[in-house]
Amino acid sequence: MALIEKLKLLLVELKNRILLFKSYKAQMSPELLYLYQYQNEKLNRYDLIVRYLMIDYLLGKNDSGRDLYIKMQMSRAGGNKKFELDFLNKEKGLKDLVVTMQQEGYRDKSPIISNKDNRLFDGAHRLAAALYFKVPTVTVVRSQDSNPSYGMEFFAKYFDDNEIRLIQQTEKKILDEIKPKEVLTEILNSQKQEFGRGIFYQSFEEIDIVGQRPTEERFKIYGLAQYLTPSMKVLDIGSNCGFFATYISRHVKYVEGLEINQSLVDISNMTKLLLGRKNINFQQGDFSKAKFNNTYDFILSFAVHYWIGLDIETYARRLWNMLNANGYVLFESQNIEVQDVDWDEKIASFLGGGFVEIESGSLCDDNKIKRKFSLLKKI
Structure with missing residues (x-):
């Protein structure tokens, strides 16, 4: 099993390197990429908020971030045992990412992948971490893959009112910390x-x-x-x-x-x-x-x-x-x-x-x- 997991990681790294060298590539602030996840004023990727709260939990700043994270991952799996295991294994990856960023800063080896409209396809952990640690820029490449949707409709099915309230409060906190002049100038x-x-x-x-x-x-x-x-x-x-x-x-x-x-x-x-x-x-x-x-x-x-x-x-x-x-x-x-x-x-x-x-x-x-x-x- 360990060998299979290593091969999977190597394949992911190879795909990322191919995208980096042969695809559209841009440097973008994580705040701007986050704002592109809004459609008609509604956030389409609340999973980013839950990952953000998980990072906060790992740094000892809240008590509920991990519970929300596990609940989200189980909900995403939809009862599929293989998916449940795959999603839960990502917790270790997020922990390692947080430790690395604390010790070495953001290492921009793997690109964040979006579609042509800058809707996030892959790299939600990295984007959440970049937002949390206020990284200046991330590398974004484009894929033809369709982007997954995790709007409030998804979370309303599985989370109670208090959990939803915490997620929305964190969303507001992130928006309040974004400096309009900087992101708007970046687009211009x-x-x-x-x-x-x-x-x-x-x-x-x-x-x-x-x-x-x-x-x-x-x-x-x-x-x-x-x-x-x-x-x-x-x-x-x-x-x-x-x-x-x-x-x-x-x-x-x-x-x-x-x-x-x-x-x-x-x-x-x-x-x-x-x-x-x-x-x-x-x-x-x-x-x-x-x-x-x-x-x-x-x-x-x-x-x-x-x-x-x-x-x-x-x-x-x-x-x-x-x-x-x-x-x-x-x-x-x-x-x-x-x-x-x-x-x-x-x-x-x-x-x-x-x-x-x-x-x-x-x-x-x-x-x-x-x-x-x-x-x-x-x-």
């Missing part, structure tokens, strides 16, 4: 961005993020406080990293953001998760092709019409159809010296398409590009 830097000049396109003062365009200042310039109400549903077209949409979510009932760049949608979703905002929905998509299930009281169109690919009359007509009665569009120009030299003609297209202009103004909030804006109301 992982891909070349079309906007932002190397920094975030939007700032978000609440979480100390400096961007090309200051969110709070723009909110004041547009005069939005006097028009937004707690009953409104808002659409932000081309929501970028979602900071402006997240900022105004405190003033309205619901905000929806549409953004074509998936990495910016990831930033948006992680921002609302870390800040606990429940009344926002971000989705990836092209406005010219997207289908919307809602109608809106307020639509934000910030310097985006140039990129959408619709002529201005068609764009104005589509926005009119998406608005509720007496709804508003805040329509902002691109650079008025380059793309929108015909700004007055564009506004005329809206006025001829069922809108009346309520307010207008200009801004140069990034100290580079001169823009104009118009607040239009559906009639």
Whole structure:
């Protein structure tokens, strides 16, 4: 049996080495990889939390971590004796990992394996340990294997209310310790961005993020406080990293953001998760092709019409159809010296398409590009 176990370990190590050298490979903070395990604001891998509590137990910081761990492993096995033995044997591996990390730090020999969406496939012990010991980065490789799901639905079947409460409290502790600025910057830097000049396109003062365009200042310039109400549903077209949409979510009932760049949608979703905002929905998509299930009281169109690919009359007509009665569009120009030299003609297209202009103004909030804006109301 000992020989068979050694052969299994050698095969696992060989697979890991092949993945390391021949597969997609990236360095990622364990906090960011953990956040990728959330889907629609719900954690899909509560097994990570139980492993985290087991590490806490091994370090003498709680009395219940091992009981939870054993209960989880038995539940995962589903009564299969071979699986039960295999899962219980992993306890020794976790103990050895904790001892090694205490003595030598994190040894990044075996990669953590995820699918293309960064959903965890293999390496849950390593990720939990990296989170616990606040390791700067881990190596992540991609596999075509489907990722297992251990959401709250799984744990609710086997764990009592007190155990669930402890798991959820630990989940909150982990989220509270994550620094939004650091993980969001990590995503931004992982891909070349079309906007932002190397920094975030939007700032978000609440979480100390400096961007090309200051969110709070723009909110004041547009005069939005006097028009937004707690009953409104808002659409932000081309929501970028979602900071402006997240900022105004405190003033309205619901905000929806549409953004074509998936990495910016990831930033948006992680921002609302870390800040606990429940009344926002971000989705990836092209406005010219997207289908919307809602109608809106307020639509934000910030310097985006140039990129959408619709002529201005068609764009104005589509926005009119998406608005509720007496709804508003805040329509902002691109650079008025380059793309929108015909700004007055564009506004005329809206006025001829069922809108009346309520307010207008200009801004140069990034100290580079001169823009104009118009607040239009559906009639």
